[in-house]
Amino acid sequence: MNFWLHPSLLLILGGLLLPLVPARLKKGWLLLIPLSVFARTLTLTHGTFGEVHVLNWVLVFGRVDRLSLVFGYIMSLMCILGTLYGMHVKDDKQHIAAWFYVAGSIGAIYAGDFITLFLFWELMAFSSVFLVWFRGRRESLPAGLRYLLVHVAGGLALLGGMVWYCKTQGSWAFDDVFRNLAVNHATPATWMILIGFMLNAAVPPLHAWLPDAYGEATFNGSVFMCAFTTKTAVYALCRGFAGTQLLVVLGVIMALYGVVYAVLENDCRRLLAYHIISQVGYMVAAVGLGTDMAINGACAHAFAHILYKGLLFMGCGAVLHMTGESKFTELGGLWKKMPWTFVFTLIGGLSISAFPLFSGFVSKSMIVQAGFEQGKLWVGYLLLLASAGTFLHTGLKVPYFIWFGKNRPKPEVWNRAAEPPVNMNVAMAITSVLCIFIGCYTPYLYRMLPFPEEAMKYQPYTAYHIFETLQILLFTGLGFFLLLKKLVPEAKISLDLDWPYRMGGRVFLWLARKPVQALDTFVGELYRYAGLIPLMITARLSALFDNEVVDGAVDGLAESVRGVGRRLRLAQRGQMQENLTFAFAVAAVLIVAFIIYSNR
Amino acid sequence: MNLVKLIEFLRSRLKTVVRVCFVVLALLILLDALFVSKAHAHTGPEHWPGFWSLFGFVGCVLIVILSKWYGHAGIMTREDYYESTDEDETEHTDV
Numbered sequence: 001m002n003f004w005l006h007p008s009l010l011l012i013l014g015g016l017l018l019p020l021v022p023a024r025l026k027k028g029w030l031l032l033i034p035l036s037v038f039a040r041t042l043t044l045t046h047g048t049f050g051e052v053h054v055l056n057w058v059l060v061f062g063r064v065d066r067l068s069l070v071f072g073y074i075m076s077l078m079c080i081l082g083t084l085y086g087m088h089v090k091d092d093k094q095h096i097a098a099w100f101y102v103a104g105s106i107g108a109i110y111a112g113d114f115i116t117l118f119l120f121w122e123l124m125a126f127s128s129v130f131l132v133w134f135r136g137r138r139e140s141l142p143a144g145l146r147y148l149l150v151h152v153a154g155g156l157a158l159l160g161g162m163v164w165y166c167k168t169q170g171s172w173a174f175d176d177v178f179r180n181l182a183v184n185h186a187t188p189a190t191w192m193i194l195i196g197f198m199l200n201a202a203v204p205p206l207h208a209w210l211p212d213a214y215g216e217a218t219f220n221g222s223v224f225m226c227a228f229t230t231k232t233a234v235y236a237l238c239r240g241f242a243g244t245q246l247l248v249v250l251g252v253i254m255a256l257y258g259v260v261y262a263v264l265e266n267d268c269r270r271l272l273a274y275h276i277i278s279q280v281g282y283m284v285a286a287v288g289l290g291t292d293m294a295i296n297g298a299c300a301h302a303f304a305h306i307l308y309k310g311l312l313f314m315g316c317g318a319v320l321h322m323t324g325e326s327k328f329t330e331l332g333g334l335w336k337k338m339p340w341t342f343v344f345t346l347i348g349g350l351s352i353s354a355f356p357l358f359s360g361f362v363s364k365s366m367i368v369q370a371g372f373e374q375g376k377l378w379v380g381y382l383l384l385l386a387s388a389g390t391f392l393h394t395g396l397k398v399p400y401f402i403w404f405g406k407n408r409p410k411p412e413v414w415n416r417a418a419e420p421p422v423n424m425n426v427a428m429a430i431t432s433v434l435c436i437f438i439g440c441y442t443p444y445l446y447r448m449l450p451f452p453e454e455a456m457k458y459q460p461y462t463a464y465h466i467f468e469t470l471q472i473l474l475f476t477g478l479g480f481f482l483l484l485k486k487l488v489p490e491a492k493i494s495l496d497l498d499w500p501y502r503m504g505g506r507v508f509l510w511l512a513r514k515p516v517q518a519l520d521t522f523v524g525e526l527y528r529y530a531g532l533i534p535l536m537i538t539a540r541l542s543a544l545f546d547n548e549v550v551d552g553a554v555d556g557l558a559e560s561v562r563g564v565g566r567r568l569r570l571a572q573r574g575q576m577q578e579n580l581t582f583a584f585a586v587a588a589v590l591i592v593a594f595i596i597y598s599n600r
Numbered sequence: 601m602n603l604v605k606l607i608e609f610l611r612s613r614l615k616t617v618v619r620v621c622f623v624v625l626a627l628l629i630l631l632d633a634l635f636v637s638k639a640h641a642h643t644g645p646e647h648w649p650g651f652w653s654l655f656g657f658v659g660c661v662l663i664v665i666l667s668k669w670y671g672h673a674g675i676m677t678r679e680d681y682y683e684s685t686d687e688d689e690t691e692h693t694d695v
Contacts, residue, residue: 139683263667264676339603372642380642388659464640467632472656474625479660486664492676502682 004049004062006110007037007076008103008120015099019092030087030095034080037106041076044069048112057172060112066450067299071109071235073448074303075102078227078310085314085427086220094134098224100127105228109235113172114162117236121158121200124229125151131221132213143216146498150199150209158196164189177240194241200233201284202277203250204257208498210277211261215270215326219317222269226276226313227306234283234302238450243290251285252382254278259389263487264494268316268398269326272309275394278386279305279352285383286367289374292451293458297366299449304359304438308351311431312394315345318420318428319402323413328397328489332407337417342403344428349399351435353391353473359438361469362445362460369458388476395473396480401489629653 014033021029046069050061064072079102083095104127107120125148132144166172168189177190199206210230214222241247258278265271279301286298318341319334320326335342347358354360364387371379401407408414419425438445446455480487610617633649645651 259663260667260670263664264671335607336604339607343603377643384655385659385663388656389663392660392663462640463636464638467628467636468646468652471628471632471650471652472659474628475653475656476660477621478625479657479664483661483664486668490676491679493679493681494671494675495677495681 005040006050006061006107007040007044007072008107008110010037010040011079011099011103011106015096015103018096018099027087030083031080033099034076034083037102038076038080041069041072044072050110057115058113059116060173061107061116062110063112064110066448066452067235067238068109070299070303070448070450071231072106074306075106075109075228075231078102078224078306081307081310081427081431082220082223082227084430085223085317085424087423088421089220091134093130094218094221097127097130097134098221101131101224101228103127105232108232112174114166114174115172117174118155118159118162121196121232122155124232125155128221128225128229129213131225132217134221135216135218137216140216143213146501147209147213149501150206154196154199154206157192157199161189161192161194161196165193174239176242194244197233197236197240198250201230201237201280202233203254203280203284204277205497207254207257207277208496211265211270211273211496212498214273214276214313215267219321223310223313223317226272226309230276230280231302231306234280234287234298237284237287238295238298242287242295244288247288248285248376248379249288251281251283251288252379252386254281254284255383255386256389257281259386259393261494261496262389262393262397264490264492266329266489266491266493267327268331268402269313269320271393271398272312272316275352275390276309278390279309281386282364282367282383285379286370289367289370289376289379291370291374292454293366293373294370296446296449296451296455296458297363297370300363300366300445300455301360303445303448304351304363304435307431307438308348308359308435311348311428311435312345312352312398314424314428314431315341315348316398316402318424319417321424322420323409323417325409325413327491328401328405329407329491330413331402331409332405333403333409334417335403337414338403338419340419340425341428342399344425344432345402346395346399347432347435349391349395351439353395354387354469355391355395355439355473356461356466356469357436357439359435359445361439362442363438365460365465365469366455366458384472388472391473391476392480396477397487397489400480406488625653 010033014029014036018026018029044062044064046064046066048060048063052059052061079099082098082102086094086098089095101124104120104123104125108117108124111117111120129144129148129151132147133140162172165177165187168187177193195206199209202210214225217225237247255278258274258276258281261274262271262278265274283298283301283305286294286301316326319331319338322338323331323334325331351358351360354364364383368380368383371377371383409417442460443456446452446458449455629650632652638647641647648654
């Protein structure tokens, strides 16, 4: 077997070595590793590499084709920008967690079989949760636990589905599940895989983890999180489920759902998180449409989205980092203090809204066009409606209520506000330039897409398309300023579908406290009357025997029980996070052992 | 800083800026109606002059009004909705 240098390996080793790097070389190291990952991505050639034979499986770590390359390219590019943005953070743990997370995402993209995919898929969940925990607020721990809980559930659905599916297929290769499904009919196994993918893509009703976690992560952690989890899932859906009609409907629902919640949202990073759901909705719908044009659109939009959404999270992250606030009701009028952050965020906003000359314009339109071309007019119109909503919030509401507006922050917040450190500004500037470059020079992106001939034929800059977009967006702008009074953010939160599991825990606790405790008391009483009193009589009778013979034996027994108890207590003293990780690891090992055993 | 000065300049002439914006909107419809070829249109209504302007404006108003209605129908709630009861729980479990 020839050694194939996996880009993720560079990140994992680089992360592990980071604490050993001397302080003065640290910034260089933080740039060197992502840059070398990007360089490695550029040198990849098509083919299947890194095959490892374990037991009777073949693990494929490097399936390199057009689809995986375009995702691998943008992920490694975003890793450079995200690391640069947080470079001044003097906490190795945060960088290591971020890099492991990216390694998981890139590993999942190049994985050629389900087992490798699953391993990296879980690496993503288990490293990204630290980006939430490292925020260190009181809310961070439960938010991270909820994130982990949801992703472990999704991971188990995926694991169960893939074991079942691969058993019936007789192969572990991760290929076009949908094509096999069309031949062999949908089985519960394919549904479980689809649910696992959809959960990571935040498809309703499996979406509530996203705003919950992304609004709570560290200022630079969110920049990473907004790029990798959902887009890796989009990749997996492109690979496995292109053409699944259900995804068209779900994608359009997603696109509008995110818009509705963004109207209500008061926290700028949660608003952006809802717009991730909305934008990923375009990609999911495109996967469902499944034509060459649509798949190109899904990949192009994922590419553009990673950059402009990263830029938006960088802008709002900079506000949070400098002022400590992310709520519209606590911010306002910051244009005097953070003008450049405003410009960069605005560029992100114009890109996501698909203004001509910005990146969203050349990617989003492919998906809308694919919808119209398939004769699905409702898809085209509803996605255009969602893009009006996108401009309304990300292009107008976010910049207006943070940098302008009537509201003014508290004096201490106002005094803290200033332009962020140089590295953050540089990261935002580079990302802005990329957003505009992609919008202006289409061949750069179009040549990278899975079906380049189809993409190069597509022409986004027709007079009709430019006027259509400008009319929709500018008249949305008119609507925004006319309805400004209605849009003033309210200091409230919106209930979403995380309610069942956030409140469900409470039902469980109540059950544990009330009925179970009552039962416990009842059994205790029963024991006292039915057990204890007769026992006392017997005890008196046997006292003599007891004193003479049993004492010695019991003393010994009690001593050993105490010893075991002490050990157990030590073993489970750990944090809940550790316990969860441990429990999950045990479950995974058991399942793997079961597969090996049943294969014999 | 130049950027701040530019924003100050625009803010001090807000009335002019707004007027320019209205002119741009009017021009947009006018140019669309007179010069833009509708060969790329997908459906009939798109041939109406200013169809997409109407679409954008009505869409925006609908999104705002329907979302706010949905939010005020009980979806929006106080910020400590989850927290306060959480504290309750910890008190209980501590006992």
